[in-house]
Amino acid sequence: xxxxxxxxxxxxxxxxxxxxxxxxxxxxxxxxxxxxxxxxxxxxxxxxxxxxxxxxxxxxxxxxxxxxxxxxxxxxxxxxxxxxxxxxxxxxxxxxxxxxxxxxxxxxxxxxxxxxxxxxxxxxxxxxxxxxxxxxxxxxxxxxxxxxxxxxxxxxxxxxxxxxxxxxxxxxxxxxxxxxxxxxxxxxxxxxxxxxxxxxxxxxxxxxxxxxxxxxxxxxxxxxxxxxxxxxxxxxxxxxxxxxxxxxxxxxxxxxxxxxxxxxxxxxxxxxxxxxxxxxxxxxxxxxxxxxxxxxxxxxxxxxxxxxxxxxxxxxxxxxxxxxxxxxxxxxxxxxxxxxxxxxxxxxxxxxxxxxxxxxxxxxxxxxxxxxxxxxxxxxxxxxxxxxxxxxxxxxxxxxxxxxxxxxxxxxxxxxxxxxxxxxxxxxxxxxxxxxxxxxxxxxxxxxxxxxxxxxxxxxxxxxxxxxxxxxxxxxxxxxxxxxxxxxxxxxxxxxxxxx
Amino acid sequence: xxxxxxxxxxxxxxxxxxxxxxxxxxxxxxxxxxxxxxxxxxxxxxxxxxxxxxxxxxxxxxxxxxxxxxxxxxxxxxxxxxxxxxxxxxxxxxxxxxxxxxxxxxxxxxxxxxxxxxxxxxxxxxxxxxxxxxxxxxxxxxxxxxxxxxxxxxxxxxxxxxxxxxxxxxxxxxxxxxxxxxxxxxxxxxxxxxxxxxxxxxxxxxxxxxxxxxxx
Numbered sequence: 186x187x188x189x190x191x192x193x194x195x196x197x198x199x200x201x202x203x204x205x206x207x208x209x210x211x212x213x214x215x216x217x218x219x220x221x222x223x224x225x226x227x228x229x230x231x232x233x234x235x236x237x238x239x240x241x242x243x244x245x246x247x248x249x250x251x252x253x254x255x256x257x258x259x260x261x262x263x264x265x266x267x268x269x270x271x272x273x274x275x276x277x278x279x280x281x282x283x284x285x286x287x288x289x290x291x292x293x294x295x296x297x298x299x300x301x302x303x304x305x306x307x308x309x310x311x312x313x314x315x316x317x318x319x320x321x322x323x324x325x326x327x328x329x330x331x332x333x334x335x336x337x338x339x340x341x342x343x344x345x346x347x348x349x350x351x352x353x354x355x356x357x358x359x360x361x362x363x364x365x366x367x368x369x370x371x372x373x374x375x376x377x378x379x380x381x382x383x384x385x386x387x388x389x390x391x392x393x394x395x396x397x398x399x400x401x402x403x404x405x406x407x408x409x410x411x412x413x414x415x416x417x418x419x420x421x422x423x424x425x426x427x428x429x430x431x432x433x434x435x436x437x438x439x440x441x442x443x444x445x446x447x448x449x450x451x452x453x454x455x456x457x458x459x460x461x462x463x464x465x466x467x468x469x470x471x472x473x474x475x476x477x478x479x480x481x482x483x484x485x486x487x488x489x490x491x492x493x494x495x496x497x498x499x500x501x502x503x504x505x506x507x508x509x510x511x512x513x514x515x516x517x518x519x520x521x522x523x524x525x526x527x528x529x530x531x532x533x534x535x536x537x538x539x540x541x542x543x544x545x546x547x548x549x550x551x552x553x554x555x556x557x558x559x560x561x562x563x564x565x566x567x568x569x570x571x572x573x574x575x576x577x578x579x580x581x582x583x584x585x586x587x588x589x590x591x592x593x594x595x596x597x598x599x600x601x602x603x604x605x606x607x608x609x610x611x612x613x614x615x616x617x618x619x620x621x622x623x624x625x626x627x628x629x630x631x632x633x634x635x636x637x638x639x640x641x642x643x644x645x646x647x648x649x650x651x652x653x654x655x656x657x658x659x660x661x662x663x664x665x666x667x668x669x670x671x672x673x674x675x676x677x678x679x680x681x682x683x684x685x
Numbered sequence: 686x687x688x689x690x691x692x693x694x695x696x697x698x699x700x701x702x703x704x705x706x707x708x709x710x711x712x713x714x715x716x717x718x719x720x721x722x723x724x725x726x727x728x729x730x731x732x733x734x735x736x737x738x739x740x741x742x743x744x745x746x747x748x749x750x751x752x753x754x755x756x757x758x759x760x761x762x763x764x765x766x767x768x769x770x771x772x773x774x775x776x777x778x779x780x781x782x783x784x785x786x787x788x789x790x791x792x793x794x795x796x797x798x799x800x801x802x803x804x805x806x807x808x809x810x811x812x813x814x815x816x817x818x819x820x821x822x823x824x825x826x827x828x829x830x831x832x833x834x835x836x837x838x839x840x841x842x843x844x845x846x847x848x849x850x851x852x853x854x855x856x857x858x859x860x861x862x863x864x865x866x867x868x869x870x871x872x873x874x875x876x877x878x879x880x881x882x883x884x885x886x887x888x889x890x891x892x893x894x895x896x897x898x899x900x901x
Binding site for chain 1: 801802803820824827833836840843844847850851854855858859861862865866868869872873876877879880883884887888893899901
């Protein structure tokens with residue numbers, strides 16, 4: 186029932202955005218809708234945690250601790266992002282950078298995008314999950330190309346072609362899981378008796394043919410890995426995440442890539458029972474370390490804030506993949522905490538970059554100077570956000586990264602931890618260097634005297650509601666990093682879904 | 686035996702048309718070929734449905750026929766008439782080399798997929814490598830062609846390969862998944878069409894080689 190309600194509220198947002206032309210009121214209604222969705226998803230998580238999994242709509246939808254946790258993350262980032270969409274669109278319309286119809290399309294597609302993500306995590310069938318994840322690509326393509334200039338169009342073209350291919354590969358993986366299942370039951374039929382339900386697959390996982398499962402899981406990892414921004418098909422991510430409007434980047438970087446990883450986790454649970462843990466462990470380590478290496482080497486040359494943040498997303502997905510490789514219950518719980526923590530902080534940083542683009546007129550690192558003195562609140566949020574992203578306490582990313590690495594070490598992956606730490610040290614140095622430039626004026630730099638900030642009158646005031654919600658977001662991250670109650674038990678129970 | 690020879694013929698033709706698309710640079714010819722590929726793909730589904738008396742599979746076959754045989758090619762022609770470019774002038778790899786690669790892509794699945802358990806167990810599932818070969822040729826088209834339409838055609842060939850695999854080894858997926866997948870694909874093609882038109886307005890000539898604004 187509660188699942189239906191969550192989906193209904195989200196669908197209401199979609200219909201509302203489709204029917205009404207964009208006005209600020211519509212935007213506020215949509216934000217409120219997403220906040221209601223957030224509250225409902227918290228209630229769902231609480232209920233599922235105490236009473237066990239629930240299904241609805243003839244078992245089409247299914248929520249256990251894991252899916253309700255993911256729904257919570259989606260709703261949290263959506264609520265945050267939709268507040269900024271109002272701000273972003275009002276500004277764009279004020280400056281006549283966009284038309285009313287384009288703004289209306291923007292909100293409709295954004296709500297569809299959120300709805301598709303919710304379906305992806307709440308569906309009981311891995312087939313429906315696939316359809317929903319493909320639908321997220323369709324909904325976001327125009328959002329990536331929203332600005333309509335060459336770079337944005339190039340990014341959205343790359344995005345849809347690469348992701349369609351990637352998700353197509355995941356479909357082959359799904360087909361072969363189904364193939365293994367039909368052979369288990371000794372007859373093929375057009376699916377009325379056999380379904381692609383995840384619960385069914387996991388119950389029969391022990392009897393599935395191991396060779397076929399290996400083959401299928403390889404495709405799943407490659408395919409959904411594309412959407413999660415992992416190598417080898419990651420190249421769309423920095424383009425799409427840097428070209429999309431900031432609230433969309435926040436959603437894509439904060440939660441879409443982890444929804445794709447959620448799909449990998451679901452299949453990993455099946456594959457681990459059939460094959461033992463080593464198979465997925467090896468594949469995830471290879472993909473994780475290569476992604477980390479790529480992110481750390483390409484971060485050095487970045488000249489633009491959003492692109493820098495995009496490479497950070499690849500880095501954190503790599504950390505998540507490595508944590509999932511360790512595979513113990515504690516490790517998976519840490520992975521989920523990292524999904525939440527990274528999603529929140531990354532969304533905040535993208536939203537700050539959107540505010541910076543509005544107030545300073547640029548997001549290029551070389552053009553931004555001494556943000557901390559010219560805009561103390563915005564600069565402060567950005568600084569703390571970066572510290573959180575780098576994994577410093579008290580923010581939750583510290584505890585999740587620490588726990589993931591500890592779990593990796595306990596299952597004998599000490600060399601992975603060592604490699605990770607070296608690469609993260611490189612990233613740390615690079616980001617500190619970039620952010621020092623952005624936040625604090627460099628007095629030894631001769632150019633800084635030539636650099637004249639915009640005359641104050643032409644600057645835009647940053648809005649109080651937006652900075653307020655960002656500060657609340659950062660505080661949530663700090664709170665879940667220091668206080669384990671009540672999240673810890675939910676995370677452990679969600680992790681148990683995967684580890685069995 | 687029954688309808689097996691016809692199924693073999695249709696499944697083989699799906700791959701054949703993929704190779705023809707790779708071979709031809711004339712965009713009109715490519716679009717015709719992708720339409721014929723859709724028709725042969727639907728024939729595989731319909732023949733399977735007839736031999737197994739499977740109504741659901743028949744529905745999938747007819748849906749494939751309408752969508753991939755006619756609607757997609759129609760949308761392609763729309764882009765084609767908008768763009769004005771008749772030939773894919775500069776693929777990254779010339780035709781002869783492409784054909785050599787194609788032969789490798791066709792050989793690999795027959796070695797690799799054939800080893801999987803159950804795949805060689807029935808006369809129909811044995812054909813699964815054809816689907817993988819089609820998929821790889823489609824991927825190769827996406828990577829090596831620089832024109833917007835060629836890339837979309839490559840994507841359709843890739844998806845046709847996936848459909849062929851699912852038809853051959855499973856006699857289709859649950860109907861909801863089958864239709865959901867087709868609907869998604871239709872939307873992807875529609876989105877690509879709109880995007881192609883916008884790119885055409887912005888860039889003039891629809892040549893993806895000119896899109897070099899983003900790279901590291």
